[in-house]
Amino acid sequence: MRPARPAQRLLRHATGALGATGNYLWSGWGSIASIGLFLAAWDMTAGHLGELILPRPLEALARLQQLLADGQAWPEIAVTARRALAGFALSVGIGSLLGLLAGLSVTASMTARPLVTLLVGMPPIAWLILALLWFGAGDGTPVFTVFIACFPIIFVGAMQGTRSLDGQLRELARAFRLPPWMRLTDVILPHVVSYLFPAWISALGMSWKIVVMAELLSTEDGIGAALAVSRSHLDTAASMAWIVALVGSLLAIEYLLLEPVKRRVESWREFASSSS
Amino acid sequence: MLNHPRRPLRLLPDLWICPFRPFFLATAVSAFLGMALWLAVLSGWLPAPDTPGGPIVLHAHEMIFGFATASIAGFLLTAVVEFTGCAPIGRGALVRLTLLWLAGRLGWALSGVLGPLPAAVADLGFMGLLLFHVAGPLWRSPQRRHLAFFHTLLALGLCHAGFHLTLLRGADALPWLHLATGLLMILIVVALSRISMRLVNDVLTDQGGIAAPYLARPPRRSLAIFTIALFSAAEFVLPPGSTTGWLALATAAAVFNLLNDWHVGRALFQRWVFIAYLVYWCMGLGYALIGIGLLAGQPWGSAGRHLLLVGALGLAIQIVMVAAGRMHSGWGLDPRPWVPAAGLLILLAALARSLAGLPAGSAHYPRLILIAGSLWLLAWGLYLARSFPVLALPRPDGRQGCDEAVTKT
Numbered sequence: 001m002r003p004a005r006p007a008q009r010l011l012r013h014a015t016g017a018l019g020a021t022g023n024y025l026w027s028g029w030g031s032i033a034s035i036g037l038f039l040a041a042w043d044m045t046a047g048h049l050g051e052l053i054l055p056r057p058l059e060a061l062a063r064l065q066q067l068l069a070d071g072q073a074w075p076e077i078a079v080t081a082r083r084a085l086a087g088f089a090l091s092v093g094i095g096s097l098l099g100l101l102a103g104l105s106v107t108a109s110m111t112a113r114p115l116v117t118l119l120v121g122m123p124p125i126a127w128l129i130l131a132l133l134w135f136g137a138g139d140g141t142p143v144f145t146v147f148i149a150c151f152p153i154i155f156v157g158a159m160q161g162t163r164s165l166d167g168q169l170r171e172l173a174r175a176f177r178l179p180p181w182m183r184l185t186d187v188i189l190p191h192v193v194s195y196l197f198p199a200w201i202s203a204l205g206m207s208w209k210i211v212v213m214a215e216l217l218s219t220e221d222g223i224g225a226a227l228a229v230s231r232s233h234l235d236t237a238a239s240m241a242w243i244v245a246l247v248g249s250l251l252a253i254e255y256l257l258l259e260p261v262k263r264r265v266e267s268w269r270e271f272a273s274s275s276s
Numbered sequence: 277m278l279n280h281p282r283r284p285l286r287l288l289p290d291l292w293i294c295p296f297r298p299f300f301l302a303t304a305v306s307a308f309l310g311m312a313l314w315l316a317v318l319s320g321w322l323p324a325p326d327t328p329g330g331p332i333v334l335h336a337h338e339m340i341f342g343f344a345t346a347s348i349a350g351f352l353l354t355a356v357v358e359f360t361g362c363a364p365i366g367r368g369a370l371v372r373l374t375l376l377w378l379a380g381r382l383g384w385a386l387s388g389v390l391g392p393l394p395a396a397v398a399d400l401g402f403m404g405l406l407l408f409h410v411a412g413p414l415w416r417s418p419q420r421r422h423l424a425f426f427h428t429l430l431a432l433g434l435c436h437a438g439f440h441l442t443l444l445r446g447a448d449a450l451p452w453l454h455l456a457t458g459l460l461m462i463l464i465v466v467a468l469s470r471i472s473m474r475l476v477n478d479v480l481t482d483q484g485g486i487a488a489p490y491l492a493r494p495p496r497r498s499l500a501i502f503t504i505a506l507f508s509a510a511e512f513v514l515p516p517g518s519t520t521g522w523l524a525l526a527t528a529a530a531v532f533n534l535l536n537d538w539h540v541g542r543a544l545f546q547r548w549v550f551i552a553y554l555v556y557w558c559m560g561l562g563y564a565l566i567g568i569g570l571l572a573g574q575p576w577g578s579a580g581r582h583l584l585l586v587g588a589l590g591l592a593i594q595i596v597m598v599a600a601g602r603m604h605s606g607w608g609l610d611p612r613p614w615v616p617a618a619g620l621l622i623l624l625a626a627l628a629r630s631l632a633g634l635p636a637g638s639a640h641y642p643r644l645i646l647i648a649g650s651l652w653l654l655a656w657g658l659y660l661a662r663s664f665p666v667l668a669l670p671r672p673d674g675r676q677g678c679d680e681a682v683t684k685t
Contacts, residue, residue, distance in 0.1 A: 022539075029533035030496065033503060036526025040510075043519040058518055058571060 024260060031255070052236065060240035067241055077245065080222040083139060084211040087146025088204055095151045095203075096196060099158025109159055119152040124210050132218055142214035142222070149210045150203035157199025161192035201258050208250050290670045292367045294604055294678035295357075297667045298374045299350025300597045304663065306343045306381065307590075307656040310335075315649040318642075326388040328443050329450075334384065336453045339585065341399060341436055342381055344460055347593045348432075349373065349402075351467065352410050352425060354604060354678055359422045359470075362413035364678060369409065376402040396440035403433040424466045432459045451512055457584055458508025461559060462501050464592045465534070469497050471596060472552050476538075479546045493537055500534050503527040507563070516570055516577075524567030524580075531560040548609070551595045551619040558587025558626055565630070579633030586652065587626030594622060594659060601663055604678040606671040614658055621655035624648075 039057045046054040055063075067073040102108040127148050131141040165188065173183045215224025223242055230238035291297050314335050316322040327334045353373075357364045365373075380402055383395030407429055414426045439452035507523040514520055538544060538553050562583030569576025598618075602610050625648045631637035632644035 023536070026539065027533075027536055029529045029536070030499065033499060033526045033529035033533055036522050036529055037503065037506075040519050040522035040526060043522055047517075047519060056518055057522065 021260075024263075028255065052234075055237040055240050057244075059237050060244050063237045064241035064244055067238070067245075073245065076221060076223050076226050077249070080211055080215065080224065081249075083142040083215070083222065084146055084207045086139075087143045087211065088150060088207040090143070090147040091150035091154055091203060091207075092200060094147075095154030096158045099155040100162050100192070102155070103159040103162025109163060112155070112159065116152050116156055119148070120156075124149045124213065128214050128217060131214070137218055137220070139219075141218045142211050142224075145214045146207045146210045150207055153203045153206065154196070154199045157195050158192065161195030162188075164195070165191050197262050201254070201262065204253065204258070205250060208246060212246060288668045291668045292370055293671075293676050295353030295365060295370050296350035296597075296601060296604060296678070298370065299346045299353070299377075300601050300663070301667045302374065302377060303343055303347040303350065303593065303597065304656050304660045306338070306346060308653060308660060310338050310343060311649050311652050311656070315646065315653075318645060318649075327384065328387055328392040328446075329448075333443075333449055333453070336450065337439070338381070338384065340453055340456050340460065341439075342377075342384075344589060344593065345403075345432075346377055347597060348429070348463065349377070349406050351596060351600065352406070352429065354600065355467075355470075356410055356413050356422070356425070357678065360413045360417040362416070365409050369405075373402065373405055373409070376405060392440065392443050396444065400433075400437055400440060403436055407433055422470075425463075428459060428463045428466060432456060432463070435459060454581070455508050455512045457581060458504050458511075460589055461504050461584060464555065464559070464588060465497055465500050465504070467596070468552055468555060468592060471599070472538075472549070475548045475552065475599065476540060476543060479543045479549055480540065483543055483546075496530075496534050496537060500527075500530040503530040504563075518571055521567045521570030524563050524570060528560045528562075528564035528567060531556055531563060535560075547616050547619075548595065548599060551591055551616070554619070554623060555588050555592045555595070558583050558591065558623070562588060562630075565634075574635075576634060579630045582629040582633065583626055586629050586648070587623060590622045590626065590652070590655075591619060594618060594655070598659070598663070601666055603680050605666050606673045606675060606679065607666055610662075612662070614662055618655045618658045621651045621658070625651035625655065 042054075043056050043058075046056040051059070064073070102112045124145060128141070128145045131144045131148075135141045135144060169187055169191075173187045178187070211222070212224040212227065215222040216228050217224075219225050223246055227239055227242050230236075230242065291301065313322065317324055317331060324331045325334055329337075353365060353370075356362070376398055379398035380395055383390065383398045387395050407426075410429060411426055414420065414422055435452055435456045439449050439456070442449040442452060503523070503526050507520065507527045510520045510523050534556055535553070538549070538556070543549055544553060562580045565576050565580035565583060567580075568574075569580060598610060598615055602608060628644050628651065629648035632641050632648065637644050
């Protein structure tokens with residue numbers, strides 16, 4: 001058989017990727033159906049409780065649209081996103097690195113285990129109090145709280161990834177004298193990433209929740225602060241609008257960004273399990 | 277063996293050799309006649325009938341419990357035999373069922389004079405008898421895999437009874453017909469999953485010799501059936517509002533979710549597959565329109581409902597009748613161009629009728645209704661012209677019964 005020309009190959013790749021993307025997006029209808037059912041349940045509950053206690057979904061969405069349209073919402077969302085992502089990035093960087101290093105040595109991982117348990121067990125609200133004392137009102141408090149709450153999750157993921165690496169595979173790589181770069185990209189990383197990635201995803205979800213809590217108590221801007229204001233005005237519609245914005249952006253990040261990447265990164269697993 | 281009562285069957289003796297034959301013919305004739313009369317009433321050529329519940333109830337009832345129910349009877353009486361391997365019903369029973377169905381239509385035509393009771397007795401007698409004939413084989417089959425048909429038909433029968441009771445009491449019976457619409461959509465999902473698996477896989481095998489890669493997956497189907505049932509029940513119980521609106525949107529999404537099973541590449545564009553695929557598009561769009569209308573407080577229910585009934589139901593009934601009718605008369609699938617043409621006519625009829633109920637089309641309401649009705653008449657006229665020999669004349673292989681044609685491969 002003649003090898004396909006590069007242009008043809010590129011085209012085939014492009015249509016394949018396009019088809020896969022289309023299929024992935026289309027499979028979202030199932031999730032939209034369950035969200036629709038949830039909104040119907042919310043709507044019915046709101047009808048029973050009254051608008052003052054729980055506004056209907058349409059009202060919350062209309063309020064959110066209004067907040068977005070008059071430019072009130074974007075700056076708050078941007079501030080919150082900046083804090084959440086800063087804390088998240090810090091914990092991804094430091095947590096992954098330290099976790100990988102700890103995984104390399106049995107002693108280090110043995111020593112780290114109780115510390116991790118301690119960090120996981122510490123309620124974020126306690127960290128928030130400490131952070132308020134240390135950093136005061138400002139970006140430092142929410143960023144630190146997010147970092148310290150996400151850190152143990154990522155650390156454990158990275159550590160387990162390196163610890164559970166198949167010793168025989170490493171042996172094999174050494175026997176075949178794989179260059180270090182290849183050993184890293186073909187042996188170590190695919191395995192470690194399959195542990196790291198889920199940890200990153202749960203940490204990202206966590207970071208959004210923690211940052212709002214931190215803002216609610218410590219800052220004067222961001223979604224959390226806006227929630228505090230709407231609460232003090234007894235404005236349930238605005239509160240629900242902010243919550244919808246928060247959950248909506250989380251859903252969008254998870255399903256439009258992380259899940260596709262995860263599928264791509266972990267496609268080798270499916271292959272491995274189907275060929276065994 | 278089948279008995280051969282001679283007396284009532286002199287005319288077109290071959291019409292009675294398989295249960296789908298008289299009923300598919302009745303379906304097509306009632307689709308044609310019912311719509312022709314309705315258009316004549318709407319255009320003022322005929323006086324509005326003075327039937328119980330008013331003309332709209334009559335139109336909706338005849339389309340659902342006249343036209344659609346005849347096709348369901350023909351389909352189930354034939355399919356249950358194929359699914360379970362039991363003996364088909366005898367000719368006498370088939371004649372009785374057909375006459376009861378006809379009596380129901382006649383009862384409605386005369387209900388202005390006779391009142392609603394004779395029509396109710398004939399209609400419900402027909403439903404009861406049909407259930408009786410279908411229930412036995414479905415329950416007796418070892419794994420009872422096709423009980424969903426029985427449940428849906430039973431629900432449809434109960435809904436029909438509720439409709440007639442409400443009408444006898446002189447109350448508004450239209451909500452029962454809306455409920456019946458939901459049950460028909462469920463029946464489409466149940467039936468199409470079985471038919472489509474066969475059709476799609478036949479096409480795939482023809483195209484590349486791949487062994488059965490297409491599966492109508494039960495979880496997706498169950499979600500769609502659940503949401504349709506939930507929306508229909510909510511619509512029946514709750515006043516129109518945002519709760520039912522969200523449920524309608526959830527239903528639309530669950531129906532679109534079914535299409536995941538259908539994205540199988542080139543095979544999708546083969547006529548049998550594509551027309552069935554369009555059924556789900558019409559269903560999803562219909563529910564979406566109903567949902568958006570309810571949420572926006574707009575009266576778009578009729579537009580959405582006609583997309584469900586003309587589009588999804590009309591297309592599903594015709595494609596099943598064309599495919600199953602030919603297969604079980606020994607003719608094999610019809611390769612001629614009238615099949616996609618008739619499908620296109622029904623689709624356009626659904627779109628035109630739906631547009632008439634939306635703000636964009638309201639200015640041309642009478643014209644759009646007339647166009648939609650005429651397209652529908654054309655589609656069913658085409659079906660009648662092409663399928664009458666298949667339904668009423670002897671099989672080309674001279675055999676009796678419902679056997680399929682000897683396969684081409």
